[in-house]
Amino acid sequence: MQPIGSPLSDLLDRALTQISQTDSLAALEQARVQYLGKSGELTAQMKLLGGLPPEERKAFGQAVNTSKGRIEQALEERKGAVQQTAKPAGPSLDVTLPGRRRLAGRVHPITATAEAMKKILLGLGFSYDDYPDIESEYYNFDALNTPSWHPARDLHDTFYVGPGQLLRTHTTAFQARVMRASSGQTPIRAMTTGRCYRADDIDASHYPIFQQLDVFAVGRSITMADLRWTLTELAKGLFGPEAQLRFRPSYFPFTTPSAEVDVSCVVCRQQGCALCSRTGWLEVLGSGMMRPEVLRAGGLDPEKHQGFAFGIGVDRITMLRHQINDIRLLYDNEEAFLRQF
């Protein structure tokens, strides 16, 4: 070791101080070259070695090597520190400028609502498939216990496109198709969703085209209590765990008993608001136990099988979920509307 105040010791102090004050990789590199480079100061000290008396050479050599080691170590340590606080080269970046991008796309709220319901029902064991928009009178009406003379056909203003060919007035038309395809195997739990068409004039709550989701279950011991359980699960999944259901007697040609189902108002939580006309309840769907004629049309024996069915207006549920007050908004597809969901 060289005594304090010796040239080597001064050089080391100076080098360490300089290194500790560098604030960039470039300055560090400059310091390395200054001390350890080919013609660096410490390198120069090493070159003195040959001119020393042999008895001093060993100690001096060791001292130079130790200094070299300490400088290298200091450079390395400082490098780490400098790297952490390194400033970028080039002009500074205004990170607050907007990112260059496309705005995120959105799924239409009707699709989102239908998919949300499908997801819950898939989890409850209902399988999904699509069925024709252009239906036969048979599947749309006759197979659903609504023969041509039936007064209930008055409830539907049907668009026809050819002899016996119509635009389905409800997705319920899928029932007999599904049952027939299953060739008598039960239980069946099935659902579909799609466009339905009725000759309604357009206003805030009517549109000649709308989307329905239809569901049914047939087996040997499917009950109305099961219907209620399924609908309760669906309502809770869709509207939250506090959603309540109310069943009211109703009429559909293809179900007996039939029930109109109301859900507790999603806005006011039954305190009474404009959406629910201050009743606390919102009418959301029609349901019931499938009529024997319908089971028979599907090739099942009503003595052995029973089932429930329900149909939901997807547009209406979408409007309720998002408190949309005019159905036309759903089909106008204005970006300002679509980007809200």
Added chain:
Amino acid sequence: MIVNTGWLLDYLSPKIPLPDLLTALPRVGLDVEAAHVLSRELASVRVGFVRAKRPLEGTTDKFVLDVEVAKGEVRQIICASAHPIEAGWGVPVALAGSELPTGITIHEEHFHGVLSQGMICLDGEMGMTAKGTGLQVFHDEAVLGKYLPEAMPITEALVHMKVYPNRPDCLGLIGIAREIAALLGLRLTLPEIPPPVAASDAAVPVTIKDRIGCTRYTCQVISGVKVEKSAPWMASRLLATGSRPINNVVDITNFVMKEWGQPLHAFDLRNVRKKIVVRRFKTGESLRLLDARTISAAEEVSPLAIADARAPMALAGIMGGEFSGIADQTADVLLEAAHFEPTNIRLTSRRLGVSSDSSYRFERGTDPNETLEAARNRASALLFSEAGANSAGPVVDVYPKKAKRAVFSLSAERVSGYLGIPVTREQVHASLTALGYACSENLKRIHVPTRRVDATDAVVLIEDVARVIGYEAIVPRAAAETPTSGKTSTLDTARATARTCLTGNGFLELRGVPLEPLEGEAQFSQLPGASVVLQNPLNTDLARVRRSLVPFLVKTAAVNARRRATTFRYFEIDKIFSRPAEDLAKEPVEHWALGILMGGAATDADWSTRREADFFDLKGTVESVLEMLRVPRPVFEATDIDGYLAGTAASVVIAGERMGVIGQIAPDHLASRKILNAVFAAELFLGKLVASALATARYEPLPRFPGIFRDLSFVVKKDVAYAAIENAIRAAAGPYLEAVDCIDVFAGKGIAADGRSMAVSMAFRAADRTLASEEVASAVDQVIAHLAKSLGAELRG
């Protein structure tokens, strides 16, 4: 159907408060469309005192009244003399601008040039039943100007009800009352029907020629009536529930129909020649109806008539003829109570476009037994008490085949197993009995009353039990049925994939309108054949089922362009339709399609490198979607489709099959819609794509040896397609070519006018070793030679 609750309560005992009644109706299964509570809605009516009365000049039946409607405030009201009104009386006044619960709106009007500023309201006009003379009269000046509900107790409501088509027995108040009585445990109080005080032997013989159309025909001669205005209690009930009182005889038939749900008809006996024949219209016969329309025999199925010895007098079950009805001088009435087969009434009514309160009930099904008889007897009795009849002939009753009550057996176990809640035999028995079923103790024999035309099987009885027990008793419980796993289709999965891909790329999903106007036939459509056209469209805008998703995408771009949108990125997934040929017998075909539209700025937020989206932005999007759907690499082949700008459209072809089309929308479609940007669209057959999707991916070993990369730049003629170049490279490059990419295309300065320069990058790799650079060099030489020979490509510097 409009129901006055005061009238309805006539048939229930004990009387229940209005709120209880209103909550009971939906629980019974009667859908309340609107409930007008009179005490609330009559707040627009106030008590005004008549200060002066003078005849309206030029009339014999109208008066001008000065009515003080508030202290010192006098209005002039013209009043027809439906009810006597005297100066000094306080009466209910509705001023111009108000609306009554019955739907009557009052306006300022001029009669013979004299202004009327309001209306004096009869009880019925306000929706109330009448207890006195049909007009509320006040003599205590203290109520002057008070609102009517403050001046007198009002406890009634007018309820607009939807009676479902399966329950025509509820198209009469007694039917509704019976349901409520069963549900709430009340007593049904039927009106008393005293037998006729004097009998005659006057009768008209009846023949039913059409026993299918008419199952029962009964009639009775009632003599000595005096046709005049109905008593206020009856007139007000009709007025309140939407029927105009006509005269006491006609009003009785209407009143009884509203009470029992059984339509009746009254003929003036003078017009009935000898007998009644129920038969079809004969060729050449015609009849002028009460509503002044004339109907006649039809070619296919003639309508059913009630005829006398010579000619039809009424369109059976639907409407009476003009000449045979009740006139002021009518003294003897032939009262008809019949049962007509519903389908025939319905079809006739549809075909002729004639309907009435009668046909509405008959076509849904009436009770040929007790209800028919009760209604006829009730009307007959009312003709005595309300129309001064003095004798009644025998009832002529032709009923060839009596309708029997259906009999069902229903165990409590079946009810429990259906509803999923425990129900006892006693509950079933009590519920059905309350609704009028005759049940054996063991429920093996349950007789259905014939008024219940809907009860065609035992499940209807289960519903009846459920209604009486209350639907709220059916608590949620999962069935003890084998579980199933919920599966979805590959198409459904593909839709979700496409949606995820496109929304991730910044596209908005649209929900289009699948019906469109007739113009622009087949534009943008790739579907052969004819369009599917509605035979009974609602209007010309929704007249055809769409054959392409693109028109709606363009329309939406226009909607948003008007809202100053400058970027358009939309997609829709829906079906498109066509018919293989014009022939309507050919079934239409449905295809699932994915429509994508892109135009305007390539990015929404871009403050530096503004660029308009072009064909290749959309093509890239399409390629991304196809990649996500795991279909084989598509080939794009130039094509021409109406609607796309010529020279910009391409078919998307996979394995030789056209999977869709992509192109630039012809500017004439955009200019008219005020879209200034270039807009591109693609339409893919999603269903076909799903069918061509690759099987589950199988792992391929990762490359272990380095690749060698070579770029080439050359000039070709402009009409040489890139695909041809790539194919030529692939053909000539030998076995180690791994990938080819186009990295630059340039035309302009330094390049011949008919040529373009193109740069490609090629990657070479062998799976089992590092390639020698000589091997690659020789492959590149072959490529250069082949490009030169087959495509005339000249290598650049």
